[in-house]
Each structure stands twice: as structure tokens, then as C-alpha cells.
Amino acid sequence: MARIDAALAASMDQFRQVTGQSARETTDLVTAAARLTEAGGKRIRPQLFYWGFRAGGEPDSDGVIELAVAIELFHVFALVHDDLMDRADTRRGVPTAHKQLATLHRERAWDGDADHFGLSAGILLGDALMVWADRVVNANPLPEDRRERFRLAYDDMRLELISGQYLDIVSGHSGDSSMSAALRLARLKSGNYSISHPLRLGAIAGGVGQDTIRAFEEFGAALGEAFQMHDDVLGVFGSAAEVGKPVGEDIRQGKRTTLIAATLARATRASTDRLLELAGDPGLSESDVDEARRIIESSGALEEVRAMLRERVRAARRTLASMTLDQRVRQALHDLIGVVARHY
Structure with missing residues (x-):
């Protein structure tokens, strides 16, 4: 569990760096997602992945932890979009991603509808998380037969x-x-x-x-x-x-x-x-x-x-x-x- 948490935090840091290369402003999206991951979660899915992997007798490795993190990243994508559909205000005891982004709009005194901005940005964040999960999977290739x-x-x-x-x-x-x-x-x-x-x-x-x-x-x-x-x-x-x-x-x-x-x-x-x-x-x-x-x-x-x-x-x-x-x-x-x- 501690290894998964540490690898997830490192992956979110890398996610922030990569998205920031395209446009510095997009790091706002990752900050909202990181707050959700830092707020907790039982990490049930990556743990199940890990122990399913170990059932085959394969040795532990950093690669399997990275793949487990990809499963959790996909879960965070699902949470972000689920909260959008449910119009939810909180998740894991903190504001949902789209609510965080709407608050950011208000704090910066930007023009337009803050809530619509939050919803729109939340969609983009979910999409980006799915892409990032894919990238983590692709960076940790399995043996060819699997x-x-x-x-x-x-x-x-x-x-x-x-x-x-x-x-x-x-x-x-x-x-x-x-x-x-x-x-x-x-x-x-x-x-x-x-x-x-x-x-x-x-x-x-x-x-x-x-x-x-x-x-x-x-x-x-x-x-x-x-x-x-x-x-x-x-x-x-x-x-x-x-x-x-x-x-x-x-x-x-x-x-x-x-x-x-x-x-x-x-x-x-x-x-x-x-x-x-x-x-x-x-x-x-x-x-x-x-x-x-x-x-x-x-x-x-x-x-x-x-x-x-x-x-x-x-x-x-x-x-x-x-x-x-x-x-x-x-x-x-x-x-x-x-x-x-x-x-x-």
C-alpha cells in the first residue's frame, strides 16, 4: 500500500510536468486530481491487481507497481467524470475536481460562469487522466506472450x-x-x-x-x-x-x-x-x-x-x-x- 501511494504520488508529479510542457495553465488540472489522490482512498483496485499478478509466482518489481498505479489512475478518471454526472460537491472529504476548478475561476476573478468552467475543465481532466493511465501502461511493457x-x-x-x-x-x-x-x-x-x-x-x-x-x-x-x-x-x-x-x-x-x-x-x-x-x-x-x-x-x-x-x-x-x-x-x-x- 505504501509503495503504491508513493508511486502514485510520483506519477502525479510526472503528469504535472508533462502537461505543463504543452501549456503551463494545464497544471491546474493535475493539481485538482492530485488533491483527490492525496485525500485518501483504499487503493483496492491496485492492490487486487498486485496480488493477482503475484498469484502467478512472478517476482515483485517496480514495473508491476507502475501497472497497479495505472489501474488507480483509471479509477481517478472514473471518479472525476462520475462526480460531474452526479453534480457532486465532495469526494473523499474534499471538493470534487470540478468544484475545485470552479473555485479557482472565482479566486482569479476570471470572466464568465465559474460553474460551467469547472464542469468543462473537469471533462478535460478526466480525459487527461485516461491518457496518462495509458501512458503508464505503455511505459511498462509485459512479455510479448501476455x-x-x-x-x-x-x-x-x-x-x-x-x-x-x-x-x-x-x-x-x-x-x-x-x-x-x-x-x-x-x-x-x-x-x-x-x-x-x-x-x-x-x-x-x-x-x-x-x-x-x-x-x-x-x-x-x-x-x-x-x-x-x-x-x-x-x-x-x-x-x-x-x-x-x-x-x-x-x-x-x-x-x-x-x-x-x-x-x-x-x-x-x-x-x-x-x-x-x-x-x-x-x-x-x-x-x-x-x-x-x-x-x-x-x-x-x-x-x-x-x-x-x-x-x-x-x-x-x-x-x-x-x-x-x-x-x-x-x-x-x-x-x-x-x-x-x-x-x-
């Missing part, structure tokens, strides 16, 4: 995340509030790219055999869904310190999460009508969010989702226990289960 397969899997991850983000937008407008739709969204938008893909990419990079990769995919599918369910629960019933942004934003944004799907399937007609009336209103007061919480909890949906989450954590643990792995790899992945879904 290179093309890794690149295809890496592109698959990126395209699937974009599909998941679009599905997230669609879900807020299509009216599909079924559990199957919520689980599909959980897999495509978050679970796969957070768990399955980083682990699989690391395994491909490390020359891991197909049987182990298939088992990793099974492990990742279960843990990925648990990851998103845990996020769904924290987004409504957690604390701002835990989620790094105001709690209740999923309700205000009308997200069709597993909690909402379970509530709509369980609650009375009057309760579901009221929940749908509340969901999607960005101006909801804290008392309105509390009312939504009471509807969700009284329907039994919270406990249902927690039970689903526990079952997926158990499935991930069973798969991990069945695999033939180096003890360090097994222990690291076991520990990451606890990071992904604490208290379950």
Missing part, C-alpha cells in the same frame, strides 16, 4: 465501465426499479471494474493459468456485487466520514440501487409512492432523507440487502478457500474482503 491479451482485457474493463455509467444514467429515467436491473448496474458500473477486472488484469500480467483466472472471476463476481451493495447501504445509512461525501445523495439523485429495488418490492403502495416522490429531488432536506430511510428500513429492505451482501461475501470466501494459492496471496485477498465489505 501483452496483447492484457491490453484487450484492459480495454474491455474501460469500455464496460463506460457502459455501466451510461446504464446508471438510463436507470434514473427508464423507470426500471427491479432488483435484477439494480444488480446488473452494480456489476457493470462498480463491481466488475472495482474487483473482477483489476484481479484478472493482474493475473494476466503475471502469467497466471486459466483455471486460476476463472476462479478469480468467480471470486470477483461475488465480491464485486458485495462491494456495490455495501456502497448502497453506506450511501443511505452510513456517515459522511465513511463515504467521503454527504449521506443521502443516492436518494437525492434518484439512484436505483439495490436498497431502492428491495424497498419498492416490499413496501406498501403508499410507502413506495412516497419514496418515489422523494427520490430524485436534489433539494431534499435532512428530514426528508430521514423519512426515506424510515421507509427503507421499515420495509425490511435494509436487512434483505445486508443478507444478500453477507451471502456474496461468504461465496467469495468459499471460492478463495478452494483455490491453490501462495499463502501471502491468499491472506492478502482475504484481508481485502474485509476492506471491501466491512462488518460482513
